[in-house]
Amino acid sequence: MARVPNVLRAVDGTLIKILAPSKNEQSYVCKKGFLALNVQAVADSSLRFTDLVCKWPGAVYDRFIFNESGLNTYLSGVCNGWLLGDPGYPLKPYLMTPISNPQSQAECNYKSAHCRTRVVVERAFGVLKSRFRCLNPTGGVLPFALPKSLKAIVACFKLHNKCINDGVPNPDIEFEEDVHDINVNADLPPNPAGHQIRQRLVQRFQ
Template sequence: MAALLHLYNCQGRRNDRLFRERIGLDQLRDFEVMSRYRLDRVSIEALIGLLADDLMKPTRRSCSISAEIQVLVTLRYLAKGSFYSEVADLHGVSRSSVCHAVESVVTAINDKLDTIRFPLESLNCTKYSFYNKCGLPNVIGAIDGTLIPIQAPAENEAAYVCRKGFHAINMQAVVDSNMRFLDIVARWPGSQHDSFIFNNCGLKDVLESADLGYLLGDSGYPLRSYLMTPILNPSSVAEVNFNNHHSSGRSVVEKAFGVLKSRFR
């Protein structure tokens, strides 16, 4: 009887919970921070300060996950595209915690971060920089679209199949000569054409209402007074030279997409 009672107590006793070590920014050197999270220490600390109130939820637990760890977990996942288990092991949390952290941080970023705005009041520097780069005057940005792969959605699945045969969102972006994003539209499915997205974006209305300058776009966009496209089938030296200058200026948006996708996998 005593042996059975002892066995019952052993089976009913709950094991002590073990907490793994959680490594924060203060334990990493600058090059390690950049390598792991693809952002520098100052930018990450600013992001933590911006999102802290949204990420810290009331709890009676003594080892709740801090806003810093949640941001680091999310940045690591976005930067590397790793499995949840790898991210969890690196930061001393569970896989379910990684899932909750990524959702919470991304939602908070969408609600709080508002840094990409078209610089209507400071376009002279942008025009000067583009002129030095490609020799074309009055250029205020380069525009293009890129496909962002996604999982197949439950609704309107066929609309998200892009021309390359996978499910995606067609993201439109405008960048300056230094590859800084000035405007982004990320709401249309992958089957939509670049020209359709531009014709239904707010920036088009702004450019039509004021003489600000013009964007550089590829041949998939319509030629407008505020949107310059290359000459199809150039027949003179001047037209070839124009296309070369146009391509030199427009290439920054393709480079910007490459940097974005290599930084956040």
């Protein structure tokens, strides 16, 4: 995928509007101010989704969702490449994030390549939500109770993959405004192994 070597996939979260749940409504109010689920997915270069976590309220940070996922557990034991994530994700040996304030040309080059590679997951979300307007903010709110909404979302992801596999043309997409979980990682201890691997990657962009 693009210029970043050994990339497995790209990971991101997307917000999907829902009706008010029967319990803990406030926990579903997302960073954009509406009731939502924060759905984590991993996409490959074909815009196919290869991993999905669909259960967390909209107020939950991307970092937390990833750390609690089975994918995190799996990759921590089998690391032969890495995912790419935005600044809302924790830097790990198997999860590369951008450098917030690049100081050298190599760091700038790395950040640019990271962005160009990671965009596949944003494009995949764009195609998904253009194909299934019920998931798009412009399409309103999923008109179901929470359990049925979860099933509907998963079904849309599966049908999206079938469309990709069957060669159905992708619809025109509109990128959503990407609001990162700014500073949520600021109070976390650094990950020395992840930092070391990222620095080795940066050296390839000199």
